[in-house]
Amino acid sequence: MTVTSSNKKSIFNRPEKPYVHPYFGGIVLGIVLFLAFFLTGNGLGSSGATSRIDAAIVDVVSPSHVDNTPYLLKMAGGDKNPLDDWIVPVFFGALFGGFASGFFNGRLKFMTTKGPNISNRTRWLMAFLGGVIFLYGARMARGCTSGQALSGGATLAAGSWAIMFAIFGGAYATAYFVRKFWL
Amino acid sequence: MNFPLPSLVTVSASNPWTYVLFAVIGFAFGFTLEMSGFGDSRKLAAQFYFTEMTVLKVMFTAITVAMVLLFGAVGLGILDFSQVWVNPTYLASGILGGLIMGVGFIVGGFCPTTSLASASTGKIDGMLFMFGGFVGAFLFGETEKYFDGWYTNAGYYGRLTLDQVFGIPVGAVVVIVILMALFMFWGGEQLERIFGKKDLSKEPKLRVAGAMTLFAAAVAVLAIGSPSLEDKYNKVEFTRTETIPQLNADPIVNTLTYTADEMLENRLVFITPAEAFKAKYNQAMNPVYLDVRSEADYNLYHIEDAVNVPLEHLTEVVPVLLSEPPANTVIILMSNDETAAISAWKTLVGSSVSNVYILEGGVNNWIAFFGKDDETLQSAPKPGDDQLGYIFPAALGSRYESCDPSPIEYEKLEFEAKIKLQLKRDKSGGGCG
Numbered sequence: 001m002t003v004t005s006s007n008k009k010s011i012f013n014r015p016e017k018p019y020v021h022p023y024f025g026g027i028v029l030g031i032v033l034f035l036a037f038f039l040t041g042n043g044l045g046s047s048g049a050t051s052r053i054d055a056a057i058v059d060v061v062s063p064s065h066v067d068n069t070p071y072l073l074k075m076a077g078g079d080k081n082p083l084d085d086w087i088v089p090v091f092f093g094a095l096f097g098g099f100a101s102g103f104f105n106g107r108l109k110f111m112t113t114k115g116p117n118i119s120n121r122t123r124w125l126m127a128f129l130g131g132v133i134f135l136y137g138a139r140m141a142r143g144c145t146s147g148q149a150l151s152g153g154a155t156l157a158a159g160s161w162a163i164m165f166a167i168f169g170g171a172y173a174t175a176y177f178v179r180k181f182w183l
Numbered sequence: 184m185n186f187p188l189p190s191l192v193t194v195s196a197s198n199p200w201t202y203v204l205f206a207v208i209g210f211a212f213g214f215t216l217e218m219s220g221f222g223d224s225r226k227l228a229a230q231f232y233f234t235e236m237t238v239l240k241v242m243f244t245a246i247t248v249a250m251v252l253l254f255g256a257v258g259l260g261i262l263d264f265s266q267v268w269v270n271p272t273y274l275a276s277g278i279l280g281g282l283i284m285g286v287g288f289i290v291g292g293f294c295p296t297t298s299l300a301s302a303s304t305g306k307i308d309g310m311l312f313m314f315g316g317f318v319g320a321f322l323f324g325e326t327e328k329y330f331d332g333w334y335t336n337a338g339y340y341g342r343l344t345l346d347q348v349f350g351i352p353v354g355a356v357v358v359i360v361i362l363m364a365l366f367m368f369w370g371g372e373q374l375e376r377i378f379g380k381k382d383l384s385k386e387p388k389l390r391v392a393g394a395m396t397l398f399a400a401a402v403a404v405l406a407i408g409s410p411s412l413e414d415k416y417n418k419v420e421f422t423r424t425e426t427i428p429q430l431n432a433d434p435i436v437n438t439l440t441y442t443a444d445e446m447l448e449n450r451l452v453f454i455t456p457a458e459a460f461k462a463k464y465n466q467a468m469n470p471v472y473l474d475v476r477s478e479a480d481y482n483l484y485h486i487e488d489a490v491n492v493p494l495e496h497l498t499e500v501v502p503v504l505l506s507e508p509p510a511n512t513v514i515i516l517m518s519n520d521e522t523a524a525i526s527a528w529k530t531l532v533g534s535s536v537s538n539v540y541i542l543e544g545g546v547n548n549w550i551a552f553f554g555k556d557d558e559t560l561q562s563a564p565k566p567g568d569d570q571l572g573y574i575f576p577a578a579l580g581s582r583y584e585s586c587d588p589s590p591i592e593y594e595k596l597e598f599e600a601k602i603k604l605q606l607k608r609d610k611s612g613g614g615c616g
Contacts (some may be wrong), residue, residue, distance in 0.1 A: 130291010
């Protein structure tokens, strides 16, 4: 096993392989998405799991708060288990799948992916903030890039196409103002 | 065999295999995202500075491939589209949420699932995005009550697909989407050449063949078209169990499979007025009395709570029946006798509406059963088929006593229960929401 330089070294010392061609990745992803619909009638998603895990935590810490919050009530009210939903295994499956691909391709390593002109700390703060903003929007739109843009896009759901264009629109409109984080 | 598989449609802890399957789907999902480079925020952010269009390429290739396969399978009659989750359209909250997501995307450098692929491969920014996501989703849950009305109602159109929006065949939409995607791929590559200084001559030539294959497949989907209502009706299957009691032994339970026509021949979907009436007081089900007669007949006499949808307008309410009512809804169709109700039954069953039954003998039989003591109602001499068999002194609608029989007077009614409640997917349980 040859490792070219020390900063290329990954956990488990596997050689780092290049990413697949985007069109190939897209074809595989499209087949996975189709099989999900074909076998189960459901598409892909993940942001729903985030709020379900939140609801499960709130349900343990403060069950009375669930009873006073309509949004949580839908998932965790009464004897409902917020984790009893298809999207929760998809969420954990995706975590393991990402890990497995990182493992086989030698990309498991602790690092920060960022633009050349910002510090690690700024990047961490921005990643955290971005996560807060994105998931807030994702719950408002009832799904994220996976549950709406990908899954809804493939089933030709009208609202999902509107959301997809809104996501790209929002990102392109903001890109100029945050360019120093990336360029 | 019909897809999606009925045993996989209902996901619950009581059927652990569905969890395993969804975990495998999730695994493949995460694996694909990571191998496409989505664990690296720079690759994602580059999309919005035109230097690298990987996000657009992967996303639209995935959408178009899945779309062609999906509508191809639907057109060939292998996949039942009414059992496929289609995100309901909430235009207002969708667009505002989408814009917010866009801001989060470029600020944070990820979207939720790509942050999973990133976090699991040790990227610290991916982990922080993921944790930020938990905070954001929590904040939404806390603040949703301040705009609940807007969130649930603004721009709501239910299950709406693009072919319905534009009023063109679904195959045509598939072709248009593919053409649009191919144009975007071409444009994206030009942008990469200009802004990303990429040498396009090193790109694989195979991608042109791929584009042509995709286009050909879309044209094939258009040529196949959608299966007719009759084709879908002929594929519907029902299962019923029959129990044969045995002397000195456990009863034998047989599971029988019927086609839709056999269900009609064996009168398994006809329920007596007594059962139709008692359904109202059965906690397990939510009966909808669907009166398919003309508005004139409906105004003369109809059962309390019955909804009037004349047979010729029935197809207009099918999308609503598929998406709106709760899963334990039982639809009880009625006409004056049975003719119109039977053709309504065929339409609904062919459109994959579940739990549809017919009032045996129609409204005439209802009156004969519950209204036999009402002296204001006179039998009409020799009514034609599916005509009202009574003469009404006035168009009182549901204000005759027999329209809403007293639950106390009719507390004890004997009938053979024909309704077998079939709980398919909880319509609010699909999707991300």
